[in-house]
Amino acid sequence: xRALQVxxxxxxxxxxxxxxxxxxxxxxxxxxVRVRAAAVNFPDLLMTRGAYQLKPDLPFVPGLEFAGEVDxxxxxxxxxxxGDAVVxxxxxxxxxxxxxxxxxxxxxxxxxxxxxxxxxxxxAYLTAYVALVRCARVEPGDWVLVHGAAGGVGLATVDLAxxxxxxxxxxxxxEAKRAAIARLYAPDALIAADPGFRxxxxxxxxxxxxxxxxxxxxxxxxxxxxxxxxxGGRLLVVGFASGRIPAVSANIPLIKGFSVVGVRAGxxxxxxxxxxxxxxxxxxxxxxxxxxxxxxxxxxxxxxWREAFAMLERREVIGKVLLRP
Numbered sequence: 415x416r417a418l419q420v421x422x423x424x425x426x427x428x429x430x431x432x433x434x435x436x437x438x439x440x441x442x443x444x445x446x447v448r449v450r451a452a453a454v455n456f457p458d459l460l461m462t463r464g465a466y467q468l469k470p471d472l473p474f475v476p477g478l479e480f481a482g483e484v485d486x487x488x489x490x491x492x493x494x495x496x497g498d499a500v501v502x503x504x505x506x507x508x509x510x511x512x513x514x515x516x517x518x519x520x521x522x523x524x525x526x527x528x529x530x531x532x533x534x535x536x537x538a539y540l541t542a543y544v545a546l547v548r549c550a551r552v553e554p555g556d557w558v559l560v561h562g563a564a565g566g567v568g569l570a571t572v573d574l575a576x577x578x579x580x581x582x583x584x585x586x587x588x589e590a591k592r593a594a595i596a597r598l599y600a601p602d603a604l605i606a607a608d609p610g611f612r613x614x615x616x617x618x619x620x621x622x623x624x625x626x627x628x629x630x631x632x633x634x635x636x637x638x639x640x641x642x643x644x645x646g647g648r649l650l651v652v653g654f655a656s657g658r659i660p661a662v663s664a665n666i667p668l669i670k671g672f673s674v675v676g677v678r679a680g681x682x683x684x685x686x687x688x689x690x691x692x693x694x695x696x697x698x699x700x701x702x703x704x705x706x707x708x709x710x711x712x713x714x715x716x717x718x719w720r721e722a723f724a725m726l727e728r729r730e731v732i733g734k735v736l737l738r739p
């Protein structure tokens with residue numbers, strides 16, 4: 415089978431290449447899926463140089479999430495049959511024509527979504543759901559400020575926050591990105607992600623500040639966010655795309671009465687398995703109803719993986735980039 419393989423952990427993905435690998439065989443409780451679309455996420459890029467917390471043994475095939483058709487079921491699997499359209503998430507292995515995954519990790523592909531949109535949904539929308547529903551307990555009418563709003567997770571958060579009835583302020587770095595977000599999801603306000611955004615947020619919220627701030631950027635953005643969050647607000651720490659992990663003096667949340675909450679959607683599901691199942695079911699239901707609408711920026715052939723990776727590195731992606739193995 416054709417697959418993308420990481421052979422060495424090197425800068426600039428120098429240890430990555432297309433390879434012709436044996437088709438994997440499912441074991442008991444496993445399913446082999448013919449992959450139709452695999453999403454590209456920043457952790458995939460980081461893993462190619464050993465810069466992510468998960469470090470698979472070499473060589474390995476990257477790829478966290480995928481959509482495709484059941485090809486072969488392993489011993490003891492009764493829930494799936496050949497030809498079933500499924501969506502799945504695995505820690506790696508999706509950037510190949512076939513992937514073997516535990517049967518319990520698969521779920522039906524929503525009929526409303528094509529292969530690419532379905533593969534774009536699991537990681538981004540699960541993160542958004544855990545952040546907004548579980549961690550922030552967003553209520554209709556809450557002001558939600560979303561940083562990095564054009565990225566895969568940020569855009570999903572804008573979409574979901576609107577679906578939950580929140581008033582959404584989307585912050586993005588360019589006019590083109592803000593225009594695209596406006597066209598796709600019509601947030602209540604769009605702002606530049608420039609220093610001084612706290613004054614804009616205060617003005618938009620009548621001087622109160624945002625009830626919830628979703629921050630996958632960190633650095634200076636986090637620092638300034640502490641100055642435009644409402645009393646009783648929830649500042650969600652999702653990542654550090656800026657490259658700097660910020661710190662906050664304890665007196666600031668004390669005086670301003672806000673919480674700083676870490677968001678790890680996958681770990682949340684592992685710590686609270688029943689709630690994890692509920693989270694996934696809720697996202698799938700919203701997708702099936704058409705309430706959420708994943709956006710695909712581009713879908714490229716697996717042979718064009720370098721361009722797909724470069725799109726993310728150039729910060730030009732609005733939504734998700736997919737590869738077709």
